[in-house]
Amino acid sequence: MIDGIFSAYGDFIGWLYTAGLQPMLYALGMMDYADDLYRWLDFAVFGLIGIIVSWVVCRPLEAANPVERWENRDPVHTDIIYTVLSRVGVFPLLAFVLLNGAQSWLEGTIANTGFVAPTLESLVPPLRDHPLLALACYVVILDFGEYWRHRFQHRFGWWWALHSVHHAQTQMTFWTDDRNHILDDVLAALWFGALALLIGVPLGQFPVILLILRLAESMSHANIRMSYGSVGERLVVSPRFHRLHHGLLSAGQTGKNYGVLLPVWDWMFGTADFDRRVYPPTGVPDGPEGLATGSWFRQQVLGVRRLAQALTGRG
Amino acid sequence: MSFPRALLLVMLALFASPAWANLIYVLNSGDATISLIDSVTRAEIRRIPALREPHHLTLTPDGRDLLIADSGGNELYVMDPANAEVRRRVRVSNPYHLAYSPDGKYLVVASLRRDQVDIYDARDLSLLQRLRVGDKPSHIAFDPESRFAYVTLQGVRSVMAIDMATRQPAWQAEVGREPAGITWNRGRLLVGVMGESHFAVLNPETRQVERQIPTGRGAHTIFPSPDGSVLYGTSRVDSRIIAINPETLEITRSYEVPGGPDCIAFDPEGRIWVSLRWVQRVGILDPRNGDLETIRVGRSPHGVFVQPVRGE
Numbered sequence: 001m002i003d004g005i006f007s008a009y010g011d012f013i014g015w016l017y018t019a020g021l022q023p024m025l026y027a028l029g030m031m032d033y034a035d036d037l038y039r040w041l042d043f044a045v046f047g048l049i050g051i052i053v054s055w056v057v058c059r060p061l062e063a064a065n066p067v068e069r070w071e072n073r074d075p076v077h078t079d080i081i082y083t084v085l086s087r088v089g090v091f092p093l094l095a096f097v098l099l100n101g102a103q104s105w106l107e108g109t110i111a112n113t114g115f116v117a118p119t120l121e122s123l124v125p126p127l128r129d130h131p132l133l134a135l136a137c138y139v140v141i142l143d144f145g146e147y148w149r150h151r152f153q154h155r156f157g158w159w160w161a162l163h164s165v166h167h168a169q170t171q172m173t174f175w176t177d178d179r180n181h182i183l184d185d186v187l188a189a190l191w192f193g194a195l196a197l198l199i200g201v202p203l204g205q206f207p208v209i210l211l212i213l214r215l216a217e218s219m220s221h222a223n224i225r226m227s228y229g230s231v232g233e234r235l236v237v238s239p240r241f242h243r244l245h246h247g248l249l250s251a252g253q254t255g256k257n258y259g260v261l262l263p264v265w266d267w268m269f270g271t272a273d274f275d276r277r278v279y280p281p282t283g284v285p286d287g288p289e290g291l292a293t294g295s296w297f298r299q300q301v302l303g304v305r306r307l308a309q310a311l312t313g314r315g
Numbered sequence: 316m317s318f319p320r321a322l323l324l325v326m327l328a329l330f331a332s333p334a335w336a337n338l339i340y341v342l343n344s345g346d347a348t349i350s351l352i353d354s355v356t357r358a359e360i361r362r363i364p365a366l367r368e369p370h371h372l373t374l375t376p377d378g379r380d381l382l383i384a385d386s387g388g389n390e391l392y393v394m395d396p397a398n399a400e401v402r403r404r405v406r407v408s409n410p411y412h413l414a415y416s417p418d419g420k421y422l423v424v425a426s427l428r429r430d431q432v433d434i435y436d437a438r439d440l441s442l443l444q445r446l447r448v449g450d451k452p453s454h455i456a457f458d459p460e461s462r463f464a465y466v467t468l469q470g471v472r473s474v475m476a477i478d479m480a481t482r483q484p485a486w487q488a489e490v491g492r493e494p495a496g497i498t499w500n501r502g503r504l505l506v507g508v509m510g511e512s513h514f515a516v517l518n519p520e521t522r523q524v525e526r527q528i529p530t531g532r533g534a535h536t537i538f539p540s541p542d543g544s545v546l547y548g549t550s551r552v553d554s555r556i557i558a559i560n561p562e563t564l565e566i567t568r569s570y571e572v573p574g575g576p577d578c579i580a581f582d583p584e585g586r587i588w589v590s591l592r593w594v595q596r597v598g599i600l601d602p603r604n605g606d607l608e609t610i611r612v613g614r615s616p617h618g619v620f621v622q623p624v625r626g627e
Contacts, residue, residue, distance in 0.1 A: 010594065010611070010614070011594065011595075013593075014574060014593045014594035014595065017575075017593045018554065018573070018574065018575060018593050018594070022533070022551070022552055022575070023532075023552060026532050026533055026552045029492060029510055031492070031493045031509045031510045031552075032469050032493045032509075032510070034509070034533075035344075035615075038345075038592075039345070039615075042614070107409065107428060107429045108426075108429040108430050111408040111409065111426070111429050111431060112431075112445065112447075116389045116406045116408050117389055119366055119367070119388060119389075121366060122366075122388075122390070122406070128364065128366075131347075131364045200366070200367065200388070202347065202366070202367060
C-alpha cells in the first residue's frame, strides 16, 4: 500500500511537471533551472501535503480539547498565510532565485581553498549503510543547533526584536509554527546552512520523515491541552511544553523550554520546565497590538521597526 | 506429469531463458540511491544508498571500475561494475558530469553548481588543474586524439574547449540557449541545446555552428550506439528519442518516450535503457519496433549504465 501511495505521488508530480511546469520553463527560457524547479515542485507539493496532514491531525484535537477559545480568529488567519508562504515553497523559491548565484560563488570559492565539505557518513562510515540511522543523527545534531539558535533569538535584543513576531501571537495554534519575520527566516537559513556545510544535510531525501518532523513542530504550537506524560514530555516537545515557552512571562530573555523537537537540550542546559499543570496565555507583553493582530505585512514592518530600535538603542 | 509434457516444459524453459542477463545501474539523484536492475526479470534487485545526489557515471578506461559521481556528497564511488561492490571512495569537489580522455590519461569532472572544471590524473585521481569557468559547466566530450576536452556551459550559451596539453581554456563558442549534452561525431561536436529544440552541429575548427538538427523542445543529450551506426538524442520537454544518421545527420526515426528521457545506455541485445527524469522510472526501448517498457526506480533518475553479466 505504501508503495502504491509513493507510486501515485511520483506519477502525480511527474504529470504536474511534464504537463505544466516544464513547458512553462521552456517558454520562459529557463530550462537552466529545470532540475532545481523539479526539486522545488516536489518540495512545494509535499509542503502542501504537510499542511493537510497537520490540519487533519491537529485541528480535531484543537476543537476537542483547546486551551483557549476565541470568538474572533482573525489573528489565526494571518498565521495561515505565513504557513502557506513558508511550506508551499514561495520563500524557498524566492531565496533560490535571489541567492543561487551567490551560493555558487561561495561554494566555488570554498572549493578553491581545497576544502571539501565532509558529511556525517564520511566521518562515521558505518552510517553509510544505515541511511535512516544517519538521518536520526542529523536530526539530533540539527535540533541541537536549533536549540542554540533559539536561545540566541531570545538572548540578543536585536534578534528578539525579529523573533517577537513569532511570539506575539496571542491565539497560538498549530498554524503559528511558521509565523516568523522574513529576516528571522533568512538568519535561520544561514544558521542552518552553516551547520549543513559542516556536517552535510540529507534531509530532502527523506520527505516522509520531514513530514513527521513538521507535524511534531505543528503539534507543539497547537492550541491543545495536552502533555505527553512524565516520560513523553522528556522525549518530544509537546503542546504543553512549548506553550510554556510562549507564555507571557517567558518572553524575551527570561525564557524556558527552547527546544524545538527534543526537550533533552533544555534538560541538559537547565532551561527546562516540566510542570505539566501549566498552560499560560501567550504573547509579548510589551509588543504593539499590530504585532499580534496586524496583517502579515504590518507585522513585517513592525518587526523591522523594532529591529532598528534595538540596533540604535532606542528600543 | 507425463514424461513428454515434462520434457516439453524443460525444453521451453531452456530456450526461453536468455543467455545473458544484464545488470543495470540507475542513479536516483533525487533520493540519493542507486537502483540495480536485472534486465531479464526487470526487477529492481538492490537499492544502494548513496550520499546526496548521484548524477553521472563512467567506466574507467580498463573497464575494471565504475565511477559514480555524487555531486552533493562531494564523492566519487569506485565500484566493481560486476557486483556493485564499493571498492573505495574518493573525496572530490562537487562532481556532476565526468569523462575520461580517450588516451586514458585524464579524468575531467564538471561541477555544475560551482562553476569549475577539474582535471585529474587518471592513475591516482590526484587533482592536476582546477579551472574557474563560466556559469554551469554541464557535460563533457573529447576529440578522439584527446587534444581537447569540450565542456558545455549551460548558463552562458557556450561550449568551452580546454587544451589538454596546457590544461587551460583554448576557446569558447556560443551555440544556443542552455547547452547540455555533447558528443564528438566525425570531426564535429553535436550539442543538445536544451533551451531550444535542436542539436547544434559545431565545427571546432571554425568554432561556428554549421547546422541544426531539429529534435523537439528541450534537446538534451546524445549518445552513439555501440556499433556507431546510429546516434540517439533525447528531448526532455517533448519527451522523445530521435535516431540520427551519423553520416548525414538526418533524422531517421522518432520515438515517443513520455517522462523526460535523459541519459541513455545500450544493452547487448540492442535495447536502449533511458532514465525518465520526471516520472521516477527507467525506460527500455527496443529501437527495432519502438516497444517501450518502464520500470519504477527512485526519484529523479539520471545516469544509467548497463553491465553485461553471465546469467543462468
